[in-house]
Amino acid sequence: MDSQAPQTPGSKNTTMITTIIIAIIVVIAGAYYYTQNGDDKKTASETTQTTTTDTATTPGGEEVVHSPEEWANGSVMDDGTKVFSLVGSDFSFAPNQIKVKKGDKVKVMLLAQDMPHDFVLEGYTGVKTKVIQPGNTDFVMFTADKAGTFTFYCSVGEHRAKGMVGQLMVTE
Numbered sequence: 583m584d585s586q587a588p589q590t591p592g593s594k595n596t597t598m599i600t601t602i603i604i605a606i607i608v609v610i611a612g613a614y615y616y617t618q619n620g621d622d623k624k625t626a627s628e629t630t631q632t633t634t635t636d637t638a639t640t641p642g643g644e645e646v647v648h649s650p651e652e653w654a655n656g657s658v659m660d661d662g663t664k665v666f667s668l669v670g671s672d673f674s675f676a677p678n679q680i681k682v683k684k685g686d687k688v689k690v691m692l693l694a695q696d697m698p699h700d701f702v703l704e705g706y707t708g709v710k711t712k713v714i715q716p717g718n719t720d721f722v723m724f725t726a727d728k729a730g731t732f733t734f735y736c737s738v739g740e741h742r743a744k745g746m747v748g749q750l751m752v753t754e
């Protein structure tokens with residue numbers, strides 16, 4: 583009955599392809615930014631660094647990418663970090679509910695699909711991404727050291743008022 587961490591045969595292949603696609607997108611996005619900000623080479627690398635918290639570096643330092651089916655449930659990295667890939671669009675987050683256990687290390691990745699968005703978590707000081715442009719992603723890592731239900735939202739413009747909110751549930 584316990585369906586945690588399902589092992590899907592053949593998912594490695596999909597993950598690898600997805601990783602390659604994402605890598606290409608990142609390279610293209612990086613090149614785009616470089617040409618847009620040609621005078622300020624440091625901008626791209628610095629923004630990547632500043633959005634992460636002190637605990638942001640994964641042991642392997644690697645990005646983890648997941649198939650769409652995995653997005654809603656999150657997934658677990660080798661070191662136990664729970665990873666959630668959120669898509670921000672139409673003034674909403676998908677998924678808009680994420681569940682972890684107290685003490686879990688959590689990584690929230692956000693893709694801004696249609697317009698600039700960010701991810702801000704109430705009740706956990708400093709847990710937020712930068713405002714990311716359409717087609718780009720950012721992530722934040724933190725330890726869920728407080729139990730309860732916490733609201734996360736997008737701080738851009740009127741997005742929160744328009745319903746761009748969700749809930750993080752941290753259970754004991």
Ligand SMILES: [Cu+2]
Pocket residue numbers: 670673698699700736737738741746
């Ligand atoms: Cu938004």
